[in-house]
Amino acid sequence: MYRLTVVTKRYTRGKETVDALRGIDLTIADGDQLVIQGPTGGGKSTLLQMIGGLDRPSSGSVELDGVDLATTGEARLTRLRAEKIGIIFQSFNLIPTLTAQENVETALVPLGVKPAERRERAAKTLRSVGLGERLTHVPSEMSGGQQLGVPPGP
Numbered sequence: 001m002y003r004l005t006v007v008t009k010r011y012t013r014g015k016e017t018v019d020a021l022r023g024i025d026l027t028i029a030d031g032d033q034l035v036i037q038g039p040t041g042g043g044k045s046t047l048l049q050m051i052g053g054l055d056r057p058s059s060g061s062v063e064l065d066g067v068d069l070a071t072t073g074e075a076r077l078t079r080l081r082a083e084k085i086g087i088i089f090q091s092f093n094l095i096p097t098l099t100a101q102e103n104v105e106t107a108l109v110p111l112g113v114k115p116a117e118r119r120e121r122a123a124k125t126l127r128s129v130g131l132g133e134r135l136t137h138v139p140s141e142m143s144g145g146q147q148l149g150v151p152p153g154p
């Protein structure tokens with residue numbers, strides 16, 4: 001579970017400062033599904049970066065299962081991201097020269113998973129979202145929805 005306590009994020013550009021987050025308190029229990037809604041520039045992406053361990057808050061704590069992502073070391077943070085956090089980005093962040101299967105496999109490299117198991121797990125995951133026929137396609141050979149891994153409708 002997540003427990004965010006008085007999380008703030010201030011961006012500084014020269015003399016200009018932007019308070020993107022001003023004291024967010026938020027608890028997310030295991031199994032919760034949450035939608036964050038708000039105006040453009042309201043801080044949604046900033047909040048997701050804190051929750052995803054991609055950036056650190058200016059103050060406050062972002063605890064994931066008792067570990068504070070705000071202060072934990074970079075090596076441990078990398079490990080936690082690999083083990084516990086999955087993010088579907090607005091921009092795909094796929095590697096254009098790798099196939100669908102190889103792109104999915106990259107998430108398992110930091111976990112030290114052996115190549116044969118990586119290939120098998122990536123294929124299984126892609127099949128589970130209806131992309132079993134697209135394992136050897138590169139991103140430019142797939143639709144936008146397929147690049148995001150969105151399962152086709154019923």
Ligand SMILES: Nc1ncnc2c1ncn2[C@@H]1O[C@H](COP(=O)(O)OP(=O)(O)O)[C@@H](O)[C@H]1O
Nearest residue numbers: 011012018020039040041042043044045046047
């Ligand atoms: N890296 C950055 N440097 C400076 N200001 C930023 C940076 N990222 C976001 N901001 C500012 O922080 C505010 C929140 O941005 P953001 O979290 O991207 O909003 P949202 O995702 O809700 O549209 C905006 O005013 C934006 O201009």
Ligand SMILES: [Mg+2]
Nearest residue numbers: 041044045046
């Ligand atoms: Mg955004």
